[in-house]
Amino acid sequence: MRTLQRIVGYLRAFKEDPAGAALKTPSGRIEVFSSTIASFSEPDCPGHPAWLPPADAPSAKAPLMLVANQPSTRLHSQLDFGGHSAEAKHRGREVARMHPEDAAARGISGGDVVRTSNARGACLAGVRVTDGIRRGVVQLPTGAWYDPVDAEEEMPLCVHGNPNVLTRDVGTSALAQGCTGQLTTVQVERFTGNLPPIQAFDGPAAGG
Numbered sequence: 001m002r003t004l005q006r007i008v009g010y011l012r013a014f015k016e017d018p019a020g021a022a023l024k025t026p027s028g029r030i031e032v033f034s035s036t037i038a039s040f041s042e043p044d045c046p047g048h049p050a051w052l053p054p055a056d057a058p059s060a061k062a063p064l065m066l067v068a069n070q071p072s073t074r075l076h077s078q079l080d081f082g083g084h085s086a087e088a089k090h091r092g093r094e095v096a097r098m099h100p101e102d103a104a105a106r107g108i109s110g111g112d113v114v115r116t117s118n119a120r121g122a123c124l125a126g127v128r129v130t131d132g133i134r135r136g137v138v139q140l141p142t143g144a145w146y147d148p149v150d151a152e153e154e155m156p157l158c159v160h161g162n163p164n165v166l167t168r169d170v171g172t173s174a175l176a177q178g179c180t181g182q183l184t185t186v187q188v189e190r191f192t193g194n195l196p197p198i199q200a201f202d203g204p205a206a207g208g
Helices: 002-016 035-039 083-087 100-105
Strands: 064-067 095-098 113-117 122-129 137-139 183-190
Touching: 095 100, 095 113, 100 122
Parallel strands: 064 137, 095 122
Antiparallel strands: 064 183, 095 137, 113 122, 113 183
């Protein structure tokens, strides 16, 4: 709040006296173009505000938008093994939420285990069907400890429901380098095979 108040104060002073209360920009004025940023010639960082198409857009192979939100039962992955976190899981796995129409179109019912996948990998999760989420969107919290069937596979399958196998591991831009781990596109299908065991919390084998 104090930061916002300071910004408002700067802008109010600039409005009242542009010359005497110049902004901390090269021109001292409000700027919508930066020659410095433009000089970097980064494709994803033009020198002016611009809409850029998303890297992951819904397609026939991955028609659903995945939102990998922060979990409500723990702080990201901390204490994932704790009782409060475990109680919210289904058959030991993180729980995804789907809209009833998206679930029905795929033969999915609440309480099923689903395989969520895209070109990067896949994960298994429980599913909750609810109209509290928008159609075309799947929500799967982050933070379930990574538990791949085979850690050496190029296309990993996490049996514990970690969405990091689905999202991009790159920065938001060449300059910002923020986290892009919250959004991507996926396909979801009902898992009908034998469920692999969850070993994320197992200790190392004796002598290993």
